[in-house]
Amino acid sequence: MSDARPDPNRQPVKIQAGGVKKGKNQGLKVVTANDLLTGEVIYFTMDRQWSVSLDEAHAVEGQDALNLLTEAALDEATAVGPYLMDVEEDLSPSGRGRLRELIRETGPTIHPEFARAKGTVH
Amino acid sequence: MYVYDEYDRAMVLDRVEEFRGQVQRRLSGAITEDEFKPLRLMNGLYLQLHAYMLRVAVPYGTLSPHQLRVLASVARDYDRGYAHVSTRQNFQFNWPKLKDVPDILARLAEAEMHGIQTSGNCIRNTTTDPFAGAAKDEVEDPRVTCEAIRQWSTFHPEFSFLPRKFKIAVTATAHDRAAIQVHDIGLEIVRNEAGEAGYRVLVGGGQGRTPHIGHFIREFLPKAELFSYLEAILRVYNLHGRRDNLYKARIKILVSEMGVEAFAKAVEEEFEHFRTLGPGGSVDLPPTEWKRIASHFEGPNLSPRDTDSAAFGDALGQDKGFAQWVRTNVHPHRQPGYVSVTVSLKPQGKPPGDITDDQLEALADIAERHGYGDVRTTHEQNMVLPHVALDDLHTAYQALSEAGLGTANHGLVSDIIACPGLDYCNLANTRSIPVANRIQERFADIEQQQAIGELKVKISGCINACGHHHVGHIGILGVDKKGEEFYQLTLGGSADENAAIGDIVGRGLSTEEVVDAVERVVERYLELRGSPEERFIEAYRRVGAEPFKEALYADAV
Incomplete structure (x- = not known):
């Protein structure tokens, strides 16, 4: 009997990169969302908490990424609209949504006074 | 108000x-x-x-x-x-x-404000000429119609869940400052041969990913029958508009797919249905209600003034900045001795359309002291003081300048419409505001801008076209190419009474290339314009896109 389960790495996943709503589930992902109270950008951590720092995000891939997203989506008391975003091994944003996620991480490029923890996007 | x-x-x-x-x-x-x-x-x-x-x-x-x-x-x-x-x-x-x-x-x-119907598939804020009630050449104040539409459409149960959002604009002058031809419904207030005010009605305009210039389907609609006719249009749209495809749900697609004549016929049939109901059964406003609404828009009592203001004349001669500002930001008023003023929210290096809390308060003070307590916003992301006496104009200018609101660039290359773009927006592919700021920086010299003349640059960070790039003399559309920001130029668009969708003129340009490209387009215009009076859009219509394409892509390999 063959194993008919779909390959999680080939499944489409919810991703928000400009007009792109779906992407391939390939490579390292972290779960990101917006904070319910403030709208601030947040990331899901290894201990299943939310952090405003991408450095504290839990990066996983394949079925583990889908599972992490499912867990994160259960926490409606904290987060709005969780989705998977692409990251490099050092947790910097990558892939098609790289610029968008850099701006989400660091704040609007036109208002350096509103910058978040990291430097400005160039 | x-x-x-x-x-x-x-x-x-x-x-x-x-x-x-x-x-x-x-x-x-x-x-x-x-x-x-x-x-x-x-x-x-x-x-x-x-x-x-x-x-x-x-x-x-x-x-x-x-x-x-x-x-x-x-x-x-x-x-x-x-x-x-x-x-x-x-x-x-x-x-x-x-x-x-x-x-x-x-x-x-x-303070009589809210956020109702600023989102969702309903009838959104009805927009109009920012000089309404002050414009020299208007048939009547279009805000009376806008307010009647607001009252009719707010919480209207039949139109709370339309196939898509719905936008109406009204103008009361032949020169359209409300961009009515790129609206779902555009109303132009006109007079018939008997001198009665009524509406020329347009449907099916819009921007977004499929831009359309609308079609006039009624050359004269009596004012008394406005809401029967609007309701007929909305009812045809509500019945036949597509709900299965977000991108084909606007009325412009329905009008295009049905054909203008078939759409107009369906509206007329629905309109006749309302007419048969008679005054007691139709949705039209009785004259007393029109009168009641109009009474709120009688405007300030502007006492007659001399058109030859000595204070104004002296200031023009002595204050170069004031003279530059008067050239671009001051507009004729229906009452002699008065003008309307555009308050630019486009100073160099700031996000177009932003205004600080201090500036809002300063503008409120200036409006009370010199503007008869009347202030407007414009769809071009500026503000307007519609009534200022010529005698007070220099004092008003000085106060505006002190608040950082005296930029002399209305209608010039630095007076850019830009959507929030990827700096704020969930839908955007690229940034808009930084491109606007870089263009402003390139054309920082106000004398150079004034020498170039009227030039409307509009930037959208994605195909949803919130920055109105389709109707920019120079339109800039941000596109994503494998995760990198690129910008597509369009030329020859216009949002006025000669509305046109801009022509795409070539390949997308990288973020490093786009400001140089705009400058090359402007330089080519300066080379080929017949005279300094020939505006960019007029020159473009005369010579077409080809000379500009050559200038843009001359170095392309």
């Missing part, structure tokens, strides 16, 4: 308390985000990249100084010290916290 009656006041205050309860239930977990999202959107509350965004309705762009001060207080107490004028003449706040929004709405409600 219109003043709330007891029904308006009660409805808005009730809505605030209703939303307060909805927020509490979301925070307590009694309702899910999926349940809450449409409720917050109905109150103008979006979730953007970094924060919530609250859109506040400014009906037909008219504000009082008191309302400006309330907006300033919201910016200061609940946001980050600024507000933003949108291309629907509304205000937006970019950083409110969810728990504060009911209090913000309560504060706005006390």
Whole structure:
């Protein structure tokens, strides 16, 4: 009997990169969302908490990424609209949504006074 | 301006308390985000990249100084010290916290403002000429029609869940400053041969990913029958508009697919149905109600003044900055001795349309001292003082300049419409505002800008076209290419009475290339214009796209 389960790495996943709503589930992902109270950008951590720092995000891939997203989506008391975003091994944003996620991480490029923890996007 | 009656006041205050309860239930977990999202959107509350965004309705762009001060207080107490004028003449706040929004709405409600119908598939804020009630050549004040439409459309149960959002604009002058031809419905107030005011009615215009210039389907609609006719259009759209495909749901697609004649025929049939109901059964306003609404727009009592103002003449000769500002930012008024003034929200290096809390308060003071308490927003993301006496103009200019609101660039290359783009927006592919700022920097010399003359640059960060790039003389559309920002130029667009969708002129340009490209287009225009009086758009229409393409892509390999 063959194993008919779909390959999680080939499944489409919810991703928000400009007009792109779906992407391939390939490579390292972290779960990101917006904070319910403030709208601030947040990331899901290894201990299943939310952090405003991408450095504290839990990066996983394949079925583990889908599972992490499912867990994160259960926490409606904290987060709005969780989705998977692409990251490099050092947790910097990558892939098609790289610029968008850099701006989400660091704040609007036109208002350096509103910058978040990291430097400005160039 | 219109003043709330007891029904308006009660409805808005009730809505605030209703939303307060909805927020509490979301925070307590009694309702899910999926349940809450449409409720917050109905109150103008979006979730953007970094924060919530609250859109506040400014009906037909008219504000009082008191309302400006309330907006300033919201910016200061609940946001980050600024507000933003949108291309629907509304205000937006970019950083409110969810728990504060009911209090913000309560504060706005006390000043007769709200966020109702600033989102969702309903009839949005009806926009108009920012010089309404002051323009020299207008048939009548178009805000009376806008206010009647506001009252008719607000909470209208039949039009609360349309196939898509629906936008109406009204102009009352032959020169269209309200971009009516790129609206779902455009109304031009005209007079018939008997001298009666009525409407020339257009449908099916719009921008977005499939831009259309609308079609006039009625050359003269008696004023008394406006709402029968509007209701007929909306009913045909509601019945036949597509709900299966988000991208084909606007009325422009329905008009295009049905054909203009078939659409107009269906409207006329529905219109006849209303007519058979007679005055007692139709939705039209009785004359007394038109009169009641019009009484709110009689405007200030402007005493006659000499058109030859010595104070104005002296200041023109002595203050070079004032003279430059008068050339671009001052417009004729129907009353001799008065002018209308565009207050530019496009100083170099700032996001187009942003205004700080201090500036809002300064503008409120100036409007009270020199502007008869009347202020407007414009769809080009500026503000207007519609009534200023020539004698007071220099003093007003000095006060505006002191507040950072005296930039002399209305209609020039640096007076750019730009959507929020990827710096704020969830839908954007690319940034818009930094491109606008770099173009402003390139053309920083105001004398050079004035020598170039009228040139409307409009930038959108994605195909949804919130920055109106389709109707820019130079339009710039941000596109994503494998995760990199690129920009597509269009030329020859226009949003006035000669409305046109711009022509795409070639391959997308990298972010490094795009400002040089705009400069090359401007240089080519200066080379080929017949005279300094021939505007960019006129020159483009005369020579076509080819000379500009050559200038743009001469170095391409």
